[in-house]
Amino acid sequence: MKRDYLSILDLSIDETKEVIKLGYEFKRNFRRGLYFENLLRNKTIALIFEKPSLRTIATFQIAITQLGGYALYLEHQSVRMGQREPVKDVVRNLDRWTNGIVSRVYFHSTLIEMAKWTKIPIINALSDLEHPCQALADFLTILEITNFSNDFTLGFIGDGNNVCHSLMLISSYFGNRFIWAGPKGYEPNKEIVNKALEISKKTSAKIEITNDINYAVRNSNFIYTDVWASMGQESEAEERKKIFKNYQLNSEILKFAPKDYKVMHCLPAHRDEEITDEVIESENSIVFEQAENRLHAQKGLLAFLYSK
Structure with a gap:
């Protein structure tokens, strides 16, 4: 079959x-x-x-x-x-x-x-x-670092998009903590959230939705972002830049991150929009390990x- x-x-x-x-x-x-x-x-x-x-x-x-x-x-x-x-x-x-x-x-x-x-x-x-194939590669990347332990928190900063959905669902499978942080009105799909919460009852995963980027960054070992306007949303790009401007991953916000945090991005990145060039090129970045995987x-x- x-x-x-x-x-x-x-x-x-x-x-x-x-x-x-x-x-x-x-x-x-x-x-x-x-x-x-x-x-x-x-x-x-x-x-x-x-x-x-x-x-x-x-x-x-x-x-x-x-x-x-x-x-x-x-x-x-x-x-x-x-x-x-x-x-x-x-x-x-x-x-x-x-x-x-x-x-x-x-x-x-x-x-x-x-x-x-x-x-x-x-x-x-x-x-x-x-984007389930992206999530498989991302979790291979994370689990290599954690030695296949699920004792970590993955924070997704930005639009509640396709990549976010797959990462939330696979987090519910593996039993880790997942935090989404982004502006009001751009939360992940409610059906996806509810399904992840349902699965989490069996796996002890923890799924959190917040508009507070500081909370997500402070509590995440792996800090993930994606473009603010996905393919097909180009007409919304300028408006989204205004809405998401306080959700950029930059050196200032990452000062609040835990020790040894890792930065993730599925690529392609719009450098100096959702993530600064400095951060994506930093020693904490594992974006090319994700791509390799x-x-x-x-x-x-x-x-x-x-x-x-």
């Missing part, structure tokens, strides 16, 4: 932990020059991206190749799902030719429709609701989905 990965919730807690452990082992072996080329042997996985990408598209292509598969990148202007032809027609063609689809879309509903009409795995490479976490995901 095929397994899709549209949301953190599409895998169980134990399965998510297994994917991250697989990613950790792939990383160790990668550094030894071992790639496990037979895992995706004779498999073709299509990549359809409606939005720009550097890290996601590069690391999926590399991961698929290093695991022995073939990554078929389809230009958005050629495919134009839902414009040139219906989504269900596009994916039913690919369903007959390929072994899976990795897709970055404007609307999460597109992924749901893709999954409905296919018998092959659909992987969410970012939608307006979630996209490759290994996604290998773990692919190995899990295609070994079942």
Whole structure:
């Protein structure tokens, strides 16, 4: 039976932990020059991206190749799902030719429709609701530092966006503390928050929503931010700069952070907007470790989905 990965919730807690452990082992072996080329042997996985990408598209292509598969990148202007032809027609063609689809879309509903009409795995490479592959890489990065302990607090500063949603959900899985801080009116999706709170009752995770950046920074070992205007929100960018100006990660606010705090960003960053150049280049920054781990976490995901 095929397994899709549209949301953190599409895998169980134990399965998510297994994917991250697989990613950790792939990383160790990668550094030894071992790639496990037979895992995706004779498999073709299509990549359809409606939005720009550097890290996601590069690391999926590399991961698929290093695991022995073939990554078929389809230009958005050629495919134009839902414009040139219906989504269900596009994916039913690919369903007959390929072994899976990795897709970055404007609307999460597109992924749901893709999954409905296919018998092959659909992987969410970012939608307006979630970015689960980013969260897998981020938790691999954090857990490497904590030696796989969940005794840490992850603070997310800024817009309650897709990355925030996936990080909140995966925090509820792992049982750590998660604090979101941002301006009123830009809180995370209520359904996502409620689901995270529900899961937290079983895992002892702690989910907090506040408008106080000082509180979040003081109490977080890992301090995360993202752009204030995501892809598709460019028309709101100038207005959002005014609304979010007091939520910038800079050296002044980080004076209140715990000792040995780490700064995280999913990239691309708008330097000197949501985070200063000084902070992103500081010794506390682990943003490029996060980017590195996209490759290994996604290998773990692919190995899990295609070994079942």
